[in-house]
Amino acid sequence: MAILDIVIAPDPVLKTVCEPVKEVNDEIRELLKNMLETMYKAPGIGLAACQVGVTKRVIVVDVSDDKEENQPYCMVNPEITWESDEYSVYQEGCLSLPEQYADVERPAAIKLRYLDETGKQIELEADGLLATCIQHEIDHLDGVLFVDHISKLKRGMIMKKLKKVVAAKAAG
Template sequence: MTIREIVIAPDPVLKKVCDPVDAVDDGIRTLMDDMLETMYKAPGIGLAACQIGVTKRVIVVDVSDDKEEKRPYCMANPEIIWESEEYSAYQEGCLSLPEQYAEVERPAAVRISYLDREGKRQELEATDLLATCIQHEIDHLNGVLFIDHISKLKRGMIMKKLKKLTANQ
């Protein structure tokens, strides 16, 4: 497994719509492993392939409290097939927008269809933080950042801070 460099906004790769995965093969499994390693090291609870510069529809998520007992989900071609009418709000952050946070409202529960590490079609019903995290990562695959869900004023302030941060590196 390799720890990859995380792409920081406003890098244009973060605004691209990612390509579907044709088949979950050894290359995709290696990508998933690298993404998990990168996410845990950051540390984070979710990562989309585009956040390491790979425009494939792959996400990894692990919201378990106990980092000794990891419970990751590795998903290729994840798709929301149902969402609840109830919404919940979470203070979201993102590894590609370091040290930036905003409250975002999303459906409180979702059902996801995806291909697992073995290439088998799976469905998962998620609630609470897991639902929020999966929706956040699927947004990445569609070129959407969490700041696209907040007011233009707040988004502008965050992007200004990020431009300063990246200019100083």
């Protein structure tokens, strides 16, 4: 397993619509393992493949409170099949937008289907933080960042801060 480099906005790979995975094979399983290790080390609760520079429809999520016993979801080609009419608001952050947070409103509950690391199709109902996190990560697969859900003014302020962070690291 390996810790992968996390792509920081405004890198254009984060605005890329990711390609469906044709087959869950050893390469995809290795990617999932590396993404989990990267997410836990960051630390974060979700990570999409494009955030590590891979434009495949792959995400990992773990919102468990007990970090002694992780409860990860590894999702290949996740697809939301239903979302509730009720909405909830969570303060979201993102490993690709370090130290930036904003309140985002999303459907409170969802149903989705995806392939697990063995290639088996899974159907899942999620609500609360898990539903929010999954929606956030699936957005990444469609080239959408959480800041795309907030006002243009707030988004502009956050992106300006991130450009300074990236420039400072480059000058390093």
